[in-house]
Amino acid sequence: MIYAWHEAQWQQIAACGDNIPNAWLISGRRGIGKTAFARHLSSVLLCENPPKPFESCGVCASCRLNEQGLHPDFYELTPKKDEEDNAKKLLQIKIEEVREVIKNIHLTPLRGHRRVILIHPAEAMNVQAANALLKVLEEPSETVVFILVSHSKDRLLPIIKSRCRHFPLNMPTKTAAVEFLQQQKVPNAFEMLAFHGGSPLFEFDAELDDLRQQLLAVLSVPRMVAILDFAALFDRKKQPLSLFLEWFNKWLVDLIAALHGDDEEVLFYPQYAKKLTELANKLNFSNIFALYDQSIRLVPYGQHTLNVKLTVECLLIDYLKLTL
Ligand SMILES: [Zn+2]
Numbered sequence: 001m002i003y004a005w006h007e008a009q010w011q012q013i014a015a016c017g018d019n020i021p022n023a024w025l026i027s028g029r030r031g032i033g034k035t036a037f038a039r040h041l042s043s044v045l046l047c048e049n050p051p052k053p054f055e056s057c058g059v060c061a062s063c064r065l066n067e068q069g070l071h072p073d074f075y076e077l078t079p080k081k082d083e084e085d086n087a088k089k090l091l092q093i094k095i096e097e098v099r100e101v102i103k104n105i106h107l108t109p110l111r112g113h114r115r116v117i118l119i120h121p122a123e124a125m126n127v128q129a130a131n132a133l134l135k136v137l138e139e140p141s142e143t144v145v146f147i148l149v150s151h152s153k154d155r156l157l158p159i160i161k162s163r164c165r166h167f168p169l170n171m172p173t174k175t176a177a178v179e180f181l182q183q184q185k186v187p188n189a190f191e192m193l194a195f196h197g198g199s200p201l202f203e204f205d206a207e208l209d210d211l212r213q214q215l216l217a218v219l220s221v222p223r224m225v226a227i228l229d230f231a232a233l234f235d236r237k238k239q240p241l242s243l244f245l246e247w248f249n250k251w252l253v254d255l256i257a258a259l260h261g262d263d264e265e266v267l268f269y270p271q272y273a274k275k276l277t278e279l280a281n282k283l284n285f286s287n288i289f290a291l292y293d294q295s296i297r298l299v300p301y302g303q304h305t306l307n308v309k310l311t312v313e314c315l316l317i318d319y320l321k322l323t324l
Pocket of ligand 1: 050
């Protein structure tokens with residue numbers, strides 16, 4: 001299944017007809033339906049009895065096996081959560097996993113006419129894994145199609161990208177995305193969509209949403225006691241620093257936009273547009289940029305087990321100082 005907002009692009013990809021590349025790179029923003037699109041493409045490539053080029057029949061053995069996730073010629077590489085389900089750990093696709101999938105790549109497909117290997121997100125491959133993949137991309141087999149999905153194609157090795165046919169997927173329009181969220185009964189569809197930068201596919205987690213609302217309350221009226229309470233609360237929830245940084249940095253980006261005096265520019269927290277403009281009027285442009293810079297520098301450490309509570313406190317106290 002593909003999302004309604006990708007129908008037109010599906011027609012474009014379908015226009016490839018028999019000209020199927022050895023590897024596709026499907027890129028675009030996180031949460032817009034790239035993996036669904038790639039899975040749909042896989043099912044079409046595996047169908048044994050396509051009614052038309054780039055359509056799957058839905059009834060052949062391959063289509064049925066694929067629907068149940070049991071197709072022996074379909075492989076999926078995606079980072080696995082570790083046993084402790086440690087949210088603080090960065091998830092990677094490792095070389096052993098790539099090797100396991102590619103070891104039989106030159107053998108005849110088990111069921112149909114080709115094998116399909118879906119890798120998502122491709123940037124989760126570590127360097128060794130990416131190099132192992134590169135070797136097979138350099139010696140393509142006619143019966144194997146790779147589909148790489150990427151939220152951030154700039155993080156892929158250029159040589160890997162050069163081996164793929166690039167297919168960037170569009171964002172849905174705001175209207176289509178809000179309509180979709182309302183159908184899914186996501187509360188505050190407009191606000192949630194803004195927070196996710198216009199990408200409508202996200203898991204709504206009421207507990208995290210509540211935690212984020214508490215941070216926004218602290219940011220809109222910063223007070224020392226509230227800051228210390230929030231940092232302690234965030235720490236108790238055992239969430240990675242990256243989550244805090246995402247929420248906080250989006251606030252700073254909105255604040256910088258509001259500094260220009262145009263609350264229409266507020267992207268992520270439109271419900272706070274007025275408050276952001278009020279705060280922005282009191283702030284010094286270079287100070288707020290310096291804080292943003294400081295916070296952005298921490299992003300690479302977002303999954304590290306450094307002292308999350310202390311880091312959250314420091315950033316929020318620096319923020320408080322700016323508003324005094
Ligand atoms: Zn079929």
